[in-house]
Amino acid sequence: MHWALERWWYNLAQVCPDMLENSPSLPLIIDFLQGDREMTAEDEQGVLLALQHRVRVRRVGLWIPASNLRKLIMTVDDEFPNLERLFIRCWDEDDRSLTLPKTFQAPHLHRLMLLGTALPTASPVLTSTAGLVTLILHDIPHLPISIQVIYSHDSQSCSN
Numbered sequence: 001m002h003w004a005l006e007r008w009w010y011n012l013a014q015v016c017p018d019m020l021e022n023s024p025s026l027p028l029i030i031d032f033l034q035g036d037r038e039m040t041a042e043d044e045q046g047v048l049l050a051l052q053h054r055v056r057v058r059r060v061g062l063w064i065p066a067s068n069l070r071k072l073i074m075t076v077d078d079e080f081p082n083l084e085r086l087f088i089r090c091w092d093e094d095d096r097s098l099t100l101p102k103t104f105q106a107p108h109l110h111r112l113m114l115l116g117t118a119l120p121t122a123s124p125v126l127t128s129t130a131g132l133v134t135l136i137l138h139d140i141p142h143l144p145i146s147i148q149v150i151y152s153h154d155s156q157s158c159s160n
Contacts, residue, residue, distance in 0.1 A: 027058040035063045051075045063089040077101040090116030
């Protein structure tokens with residue numbers, strides 16, 4: 001299913017921020033993949049609020065300016081036990097200084113795609129995630145090449 005079709009919940013949370021506190025423990029999908037639009041203060045607050053519910057977060061998709069991304073990345077400094085997909089793309093081609101926190105963990109991560117954002121050296125994300133099937137690292141600071149590894153359990157094949 002395409003993430004855009006699942007965005008209704010984020011819109012609902014954006015309209016009524018306290019809804020996350022008082023709603024059933026439904027999975028959360030954080031989707032801000034609008035590379036043609038600035039992130040407003042209200043958008044940023046909605047994403048920050050959703051990220052506080054680490055156990056409920058299943059997917060995160062962010063394509064935003066470095067200034068916003070820097071604030072949001074600092075909040076993923078702990079374990080997201082049910083996170084399955086993480087897509088982060090920095091909007092600003094001239095700012096490639098962003099790195100995920102060393103303490104970020106996602107043991108159920110299946111897809112990790114970082115464009116313009118680095119993983120720290122010896123990141124627990126790569127060592128503690130047994131079910132990772134897609135890894136894309138592109139335009140990463142201090143990495144001389146782009147890496148794209150897609151592994152499929154179904155076909156038992158690996159391409160890079």
